[in-house]
Amino acid sequence: MASEKSYLKGHKASGLKVGDKVKIVRKAKDFEKGWSTVWIGSMDGTVNTMGTITSDDREYGFMIDKNAYYPYFVLEKVVSKKAAKSTKPTTKKKVTKKVIKIIIIR
Numbered sequence: 327m328a329s330e331k332s333y334l335k336g337h338k339a340s341g342l343k344v345g346d347k348v349k350i351v352r353k354a355k356d357f358e359k360g361w362s363t364v365w366i367g368s369m370d371g372t373v374n375t376m377g378t379i380t381s382d383d384r385e386y387g388f389m390i391d392k393n394a395y396y397p398y399f400v401l402e403k404v405v406s407k408k409a410a411k412s413t414k415p416t417t418k419k420k421v422t423k424k425v426i427k428i429i430i431i432r
Contacts, residue, residue: 333360333397339419340398342388346379347404350390354400361397362386369394376404 336359342348350372356364362385377390379401385396 328358329362330360330362330366333362334385336385337387337398338400342379342382342401342403344379344382347376348379348388348401348404349376349404350374350396351402352400354397358397359399360385363395366394369396372401 351374353370353373354361354365359396372393373388377393379390380392381389383389385393387397388401390396390401
């Protein structure tokens with residue numbers, strides 16, 4: 327059985343934060359992976375739906391739309407196609423400029 331400490335490590339590593347849009351991808355088992363609470367029946371209807379993280383209560387998980395706490399491992403961050411497309415070219419340009427600056431300095 328996983329400990330709360332291992333759950334908190336995964337929770338932090340997930341990179342999820344208040345304001346992120348997420349999809350609830352599956353149900354969780356009670357206390358799965360060290361999660362400090364249980365999955366309640368009213369949460370079943372939220373699987374495969376999207377919501378926004380409204381608070382972070384660490385060992386209890388992320389509050390979605392002020393409704394219930396979900397563990398990080400059932401959440402998938404939703405990134406808009408527009409945001410994903412605009413990120414790639416910008417990153418490439420920045421990397422290219424840094425490489426050029428390094429060559430010029432040497």
